[in-house]
Amino acid sequence: xxxxxxxxxxxxxxxxxxxxxxxxxxxxxxxxxxxxxxxxxxxxxxxxxxxxxxxxxxxxxxxxxxxxxxxxxxxxxxxxxxxxxxxxxxxxxxxxxxxxxxxxxxxxxxxxxxxxxxxxxxxxxxxxxxxxxxxxxxxxxxxxxxxxxxxxxxxxxxxxxxxxxxxxxxxxxxxxxxxxxxxxxxxxxxxxxxxxxxxxxxxxxxxxxxxxxxxxxxxxxxxxxxxxxxxxxxxxxxxxxxxxxxxxxxxxxxxxxxxxxxxxxxxxxxxxxxxxxxxxxxxxxxxxxxxxxxxxxxxxxxxxxxxxxxxxxxxxxxxxxxxxxxxxxxxxxxxxxxxxxxxxxxxxxxxxxxxxx
Numbered sequence: 001x002x003x004x005x006x007x008x009x010x011x012x013x014x015x016x017x018x019x020x021x022x023x024x025x026x027x028x029x030x031x032x033x034x035x036x037x038x039x040x041x042x043x044x045x046x047x048x049x050x051x052x053x054x055x056x057x058x059x060x061x062x063x064x065x066x067x068x069x070x071x072x073x074x075x076x077x078x079x080x081x082x083x084x085x086x087x088x089x090x091x092x093x094x095x096x097x098x099x100x101x102x103x104x105x106x107x108x109x110x111x112x113x114x115x116x117x118x119x120x121x122x123x124x125x126x127x128x129x130x131x132x133x134x135x136x137x138x139x140x141x142x143x144x145x146x147x148x149x150x151x152x153x154x155x156x157x158x159x160x161x162x163x164x165x166x167x168x169x170x171x172x173x174x175x176x177x178x179x180x181x182x183x184x185x186x187x188x189x190x191x192x193x194x195x196x197x198x199x200x201x202x203x204x205x206x207x208x209x210x211x212x213x214x215x216x217x218x219x220x221x222x223x224x225x226x227x228x229x230x231x232x233x234x235x236x237x238x239x240x241x242x243x244x245x246x247x248x249x250x251x252x253x254x255x256x257x258x259x260x261x262x263x264x265x266x267x268x269x270x271x272x273x274x275x276x277x278x279x280x281x282x283x284x285x286x287x288x289x290x291x292x293x294x295x296x297x298x299x300x301x302x303x304x305x306x307x308x309x310x311x312x313x314x315x316x317x318x319x320x321x322x323x324x325x326x327x328x329x330x331x332x333x334x335x336x337x338x339x340x341x342x343x344x345x346x347x348x349x350x351x352x353x354x355x356x357x
Contacts, residue, residue, distance in 0.1 A: 001198040002092065003297035004071050006030030009049075010292065011069030011091070013056070013084065015042025017337040017347060018272050019075035021280070023047045025288035031296070036065045043338040044075070059086050066090035073250060073295050075271060077103050078150050094249040094295040099270040102246075106148045106179050109268060116241045118265035121257075122182040129170055135180035136163050142183045145169045147176045157215065159183075184264050186257035190228045191220075191275040194239045195290040195300055196248045202240060203290065203303045205283055207232045208275045208312075210255070216345060220275045220312045222282065222305070228258045235263040242268065251276070251291040274314070274347070279303075281333045281352050282310035309355040320348035 004010075010026045012019045015037030023033040023044050035048040038055050045051035050068075054061030056079045066072060066087040073094055074084065081100045087093055102108045110120040124135035126145065136143070141163060147156035156176070158169035189210045196202045209224035210217055223229065239254050253273030257264040276287035285293075285301025293300055315322075320342050326334045336349040 001297050004031075004295075008032070008070040008296075009034050009068065010296070011036065011065060011072035011087075012044060012048070012075055013037075013065075013072060013079065013087070014075035015039060015044035015051070016075055017043055017339075017349075018274075019044030020047055020337060021277075021288045021335075022073070022075060022272065022291060025286065026292045029289065029292055029296075029298075031292065034065065034069050036061070041340065046338055056080070056083050059083070062086045063090060071295050073271075073291070074100070077270060080104075092295075095252065095270040096246060096248065099246045099248055099252070099268075103268050103270050104149055106146055106267075110179075110265070113238070113242070113265045113268070116238060116245055118238050118242075119262065120181075120265045121184045123179050126178040126180050129167070129175070132166050132170055132178075132180065133163075136160070136166060139180050139182045143180050144183060145173055145178050145180050147173050147178050149177070155215070184257045184259060186259045186264065188225055188228050188258040189255065189266075190224050190232075190235070190258055190263075191253055191255045191273065192232070192235045192239045193251060193253050193273060193276045193279075193287055194236070194243055195251045195287070195294050195303070196243045197294045197300050198249050198297045200244070201300055202243060203300045204236055204239070205276065205279055205287065205303045206305055207235070208278065210275050214345070216314070216316060216347075217274050218314055218316070220278055222278060222310050225258075231256070231258050231263045238263075238265070250294045251287050274350075275312075277335070277350050278310040278312040278352050280335075281354055282307055307354040307356055310352055311355075312350055312352045314347055315349040315351065317342050317344040317346055317348065323349075326351050 009032045020043045033048040034050040035044045036052045040053045081097045124138045126132045145158045158172040193205045206222040208220040211219045251272045253269040255266040272287045279286040333352040
């Protein structure tokens with residue numbers, strides 16, 4: 001275990017809103033932040049001490065970046081882990097890249113979860129149009145076709161109500177390697193956020209009940225519905241086993257479906273997570289602060305609720321144009337990410353409302 005003292009530099013690979021909030025948490029703890037991102041106008045760069053503008057595949061830039069920081073982390077998983085090996089050879093990078101590699105491949109992810117006691121939905125791998133026909137026979141309908149790599153917020157996915165839609169679905173994902181996953185009958189979606197320190201200690205937050213539209217998270221609510229609450233212990237136990245198996249350091253998010261047969265593993269994200277945004281106001285220590293604490297070898301902070309509950313609502317696309325009315329609302333905690341164009345489907349900010357005791 002290596003403690004990185006305040007005054008040191010934390011490197012964040014990725015300059016989106018998660019990187020922005022990580023940078024703010026790190027600064028609060030006394031760290032300097034160096035962000036690497038291809039976009040000179042990235043929103044994390046606005047709040048960092050230093051910004052390197054470079055492609056994630058630029059090995060020389062990654063090496064120079066790594067040499068300038070004392071510890072590094074990444075804010076999203078759509079960066080090829082092979083590039084991050086360059087940084088990891090020069091400076092500690094957390095979460096471990098083994099977790100990133102697993103999360104980047106849906107097949108590896110589902111196999112790994114099942115090996116540790118998780119229950120994914122029925123699935124089959126798909127490499128060709130003929131293979132899709134076989135997968136449909138094995139998995140049944142309705143189902144969802146997902147690219148095995150680099151899909152998020154509903155991207156790289158196509159739903160099939162019947163086998164007649166196979167060709168259209170295969171075309172929609174550009175005939176990329178994929179899995180066909182059975183549609184799960186569920187009552188609620190929820191996520192478990194766990195943080196694990198360098199010394200193996202862990203802490204978890206209240207489980208969030210999540211609502212998605214078009215594959216994008218719209219709201220997270222804590223505490224969750226009693227039907228979710230009943231399945232939380234089993235889901236938390238899986239999260240702890242996965243974190244230990246990976247010798248994980250940092251915040252890990254795992255999404256589940258609450259079904260009649262128990263929690264169904266959906267996917268994992270080796271990073272801070274949209275469904276944990278409520279923790280900034282709703283818990284004693286936010287997911288962002290605890291991620292920085294973990295990667296820097298500091299004691300983990302208390303994750304208990306400070307209020308009766310919280311509701312986090314994403315501001316997606318033009319929703320952000322209501323900023324004045326939201327800021328006029330008593331008790332609304334508004335977070336704007338400083339992004340440019342408010343395109344449909346783009347996360348522009350969020351607002352958290354707390355329920356008092």
